[in-house]
Amino acid sequence: MTTINDIAKMANVSRTTVSRVLNNGYASEDVRKRIMRVVEETGYIPSLSAKSLRTKKSGVIGVILPKISTETASRVVSGINEVVAKKDFQILLTDTELDKQKEIDYIRLLQSRHVDGIILLATNVNKQLTDTIEAAGLPFISLGQDLPGVTSIVYDDYHAASDVINMLVSHNHQKIAFIGVGEEDPSVGKLRRMGYLDTLTKYNLSIKEEWMAEGDFSIESGYECAKKIIKNSEGELPSAIFAVTDRMAIGAMEYLREQGFNIPDDIAVAGIGASTMSKHISPSLTTVDYFNKEAGEKAAQLLLAQMKKKKEKEKFIQTYRLIIRDSV
Amino acid sequence: MTTINDIAKMANVSRTTVSRVLNNGYASEDVRKRIMRVVEETGYIPSLSAKSLRTKKSGVIGVILPKISTETASRVVSGINEVVAKKDFQILLTDTELDKQKEIDYIRLLQSRHVDGIILLATNVNKQLTDTIEAAGLPFISLGQDLPGVTSIVYDDYHAASDVINMLVSHNHQKIAFIGVGEEDPSVGKLRRMGYLDTLTKYNLSIKEEWMAEGDFSIESGYECAKKIIKNSEGELPSAIFAVTDRMAIGAMEYLREQGFNIPDDIAVAGIGASTMSKHISPSLTTVDYFNKEAGEKAAQLLLAQMKKKKEKEKFIQTYRLIIRDSV
DNA sequence: ATTATATATGGAATCGATTACACAACCATA
DNA sequence: TATGGTTGTGTAATCGATTCCATATATAAT
The missing domain is CATH 3.40.50.2300 (Response regulator)
Incomplete structure (x- = not known):
């Protein structure tokens, strides 16, 4: 490895000057040219460890x-x-x-x-x-x-979740199930759940334990959550499922499709994330783009x-x- | 920032010893403990720039x-x-x-x-x-x-592409279109195309310019390529389309679906990549997993x-x- | 001609670690 | 008691840059 000292020697200047030329270019025309030529020829690359140590x-x-x-x-x-x-x-x-x-x-x-x-x-x-x-x-x-x-x-997790519910309600859904994640995650776990709960309450809609399940972000867990929700609510099926992530929503859709439910006529689904997939699966998934x-x-x-x-x-x-x- | 020198002073040893203790732990029980205690207390973190410069x-x-x-x-x-x-x-x-x-x-x-x-x-x-x-x-x-x-x-781009064609042929496809990318990319652009061409030749199937298009990896370009292929081949439509990436395959499927083609009955589609999406769109996409x-x-x-x-x-x-x- | 000012360059300390080498203290062996 | 081997620790050089300060030279101002 060639160092700044080598360059200095070869260009017949001090390493101070080499450093200056390379950083601000401050030097006489002559010297600068001489140095640059040597730099080119040798393919000198300054050591960023040394630089970092110093600066x-x-x-x-x-x-x-x-x-x-x-x-x-x-x-x-x-x-x-x-x-x-x-x-x-x-x-x-x-x-x-x-x-x-x-x-x-x-x-x-x-x-x-x-x-x-x-x-x-x-x-x-x-x-x-x-x-x-x-x-x-x-x-x-x-x-x-x-x-x-x-x-x-x-x-804005709270309002995003809330808006999803608003939209579902405006599509005449009253029975809305929920697929969430653990509360250690304040944003995805807590806020989105609160948005869901508060908005249901606002509309005076019933909140049922059987309609709520907790996944782990994966598509598979969305599938399992949907299964659990459908199984647990034999008497009264939800008419929509809101999953806090697209991946879980997609897993849920898969289960529903498998069980012969028509989406959205039997059960509607919405997610959050605007994943590429959400756009290209069918039916395409209603979701929230977080940019x-x-x-x-x-x-x-x-x-x-x-x-x-x-x-x-x-x-x-x-x-x-x-x-x-x-x-x- | 506390440095190794600070630690040395506080523990009443030389920095050499500190360095040794931290790297191999070589020192007397007493000294080691003294040093580690100081390290803990101060929250000392060695500078990796310095270390990197030296080593x-x-x-x-x-x-x-x-x-x-x-x-x-x-x-x-x-x-x-x-x-x-x-x-x-x-x-x-x-x-x-x-x-x-x-x-x-x-x-x-x-x-x-x-x-x-x-x-x-x-x-x-x-x-x-x-x-x-x-x-x-x-x-x-x-x-x-x-x-x-x-x-x-x-x-193994060549054989992967070739195997896709083999499979399509075994599904009774004779008229197989192709969506590729530029040849600057030896693997995706060249080899996969060669696999396609050679295998068609092997089976004595016709290679038509109108059935080949070039995209840029994007879903949109897949869509456009499919459009181009369908438009250009009015007389004789292909019965299958092989796209060298899943994304382009998915774009193509979108166009076909829009135009009312049934996949796979009217036109089959295959890609490469085993993207998550390939599994979850419908119909699910035949593809190659590259691990x-x-x-x-x-x-x-x-x-x-x-x-x-x-x-x-x-x-x-x-x-x-x-x-x-x-x-x- | 003298002083002041700007411009260009070099000397040497410095950043924070590692490591070759020297040395001291200790114990064991002959 | 002299010799040699261990074990533990320190001294000082080194890695490759940057940068403060001093100095030399040229130019301008008085």
């Missing part, structure tokens, strides 16, 4: 995902990347596999790698997590969960801004859009 | 993708991550957006970041690319394209092996599996 900046931003291979995650990452790549930052990717200890470990790891900032897609929210973030003292953005003390971009990529872009922009100038915690609510399709 | 190892492996937000990419990355995370490596992610210059730039960039190895999902293959790889002198794996001089994992995640895992394993001990170029052919579903 405390790495040009890397850390992204912590709950799970890499989901459509949401990949859209968000794509949005983030689009923004940061323009400023010559790269992304260091970590995957917690939904393990809350790893969320914390990775923050510390990224810190030790001197990343310039972190974007976290949290699933669990707890004190230890926020303490670790606090201690890291890095520019930090939380996406998808509102973290105390941390600038957050959140989806994940835009959220990723926004997160990246906020992070870059925060890297320039530390700011107070802010909270941004990402807009959403209800997409009404054939499944209702 | 020439970063614990990071670079991944270069043609496009982040595709199912293939996210499966592969997930496979890679699963393997390398176990060995405490992280992934530095870059996205070329299908730009061949960026493929080269990113290799150099990753090199300057002292990544310990690179996994590249190339789309374009050219001399400059292989030269850059050669020059980087890093452990390197190419996934999806066979790169001269570089250990590669390739999908992308496993390919990612394999790539990671090979890379780790190569990091231990430089090896000759090898070429691995990833297995595939034909999944016959309702669309044929």
Whole structure:
């Protein structure tokens, strides 16, 4: 490996000058040319470890995902990347596999790698997590969960869920079942469920335990939840099922189709997420678009801004859009 | 930030000892305890930039993708991550957006970041690319394209395509249309097309220009290609369409459905990729599973092996599996 | 001609770790 | 008691950049 010292020697200048030329180009015409020629010839690439050690900046931003291979995650990452790549930052990717200890470990790891900032897609929210973030003292953005003390971009889960119910009611549905996830996840688990419950209450519709089931984000769990709901409510079947994610909605549709139910005539289905699939299955799935990529872009922009100038915690609510399709 | 020197002072030892304790734990019981206590108390995190500068190892492996937000990419990355995370490596992610210059730039960039190895999902293959790889002198794996001089994992595109045609023929299809992509992409563009053409020839089936169209991987382009094929072949419609990717196959299905064709009775459709969607649309799509995640895992394993001990170029052919579903 | 100012360059410290080498203390063996 | 081997610890060089400060030269102002 050629180093800055080699270049300096070959160009007959000090390494100080080489560094300056490469960073701001400050030098006499003559010297600059001489240096650049040597750089070209040798194919010299500066060591970013050395640079980072000295400057405390790495040009890397850390992204912590709950799970890499989901459509949401990949859209968000794509949005983030689009923004940061323009400023010559790269992304260091970590995957917690939904393990809350790893969320914390990775923050510390990224810190030790001197990343310039972190974007976290949290699933669990707890004190230890926020303490670790606090201690890291890095520019930090939380996406998808509102973290105390941390600038957050959140989806409007409550109103999105609520709007889905509004829409179902306006389609004359009175008996609406629910497929949710665990409450450790404040956004998807709690808020969406609250949106569902509160809106039913608003319309004075009955809330039945038998019409509620809890899955784990997977298509299969959606299938199982639908089965459970249908089995448990022999007397009175729901006329619609609202699943808090598209994948679970799609699993539910599969079960219903298998059982000979017509969607939407016998039972309507709605999800959240605007997955590619939702558009292309049949009947196409009514869902909520959360603009994940835009959220990723926004997160990246906020992070870059925060890297320039530390700011107070802010909270941004990402807009959403209800997409009404054939499944209702 | 507390440094190793701070720890040394506080524990009343030299930084050498601190380093040793933290790396191999070599020290007397007494000293070790003293140091660990201070480490705990201060929450000391060693600087990986400094470490990397000294050791020439970063614990990071670079991944270069043609496009982040595709199912293939996210499966592969997930496979890679699963393997390398176990060995405490992280992934530095870059996205070329299908730009061949960026493929080269990113290799150099990753090199300057002292990544310990690179996994590249190339789309374009050219001399400059292989030269850059050669020059980087890093452990390197190419996934999806066979790169001269570089250990590669390739999908068996030719035979996969060929098998799709075999299967269609065995379902009594004689008139098989084709939706492909550009030939700059040796694997998807060239090999899959050759598999199609050669197999038609083998069966003595006619190859018609009107039955062939070229898309760009997107669902929309699949739709357009199907339209073009149907329009151009007024006299004699094909009885099956083979698209080289699931997304294009799904686009094609959409057009056919719109036009009132029954799938598979009027026209059968097959794709490649085993996307999640292929399983859940209706009719479910016949496709080829390339085991992308496993390919990612394999790539990671090979890379780790190569990091231990430089090896000759090898070429691995990833297995595939034909999944016959309702669309044929 | 002298002083002040701008411009271009180099010297040397520094960032935070690792590691080759030296050395001291201790115990065991002959 | 001298010799040698272990074991534990420290000294100092090193990795490859950046950057503060000093200095030399050229140019402008008085």
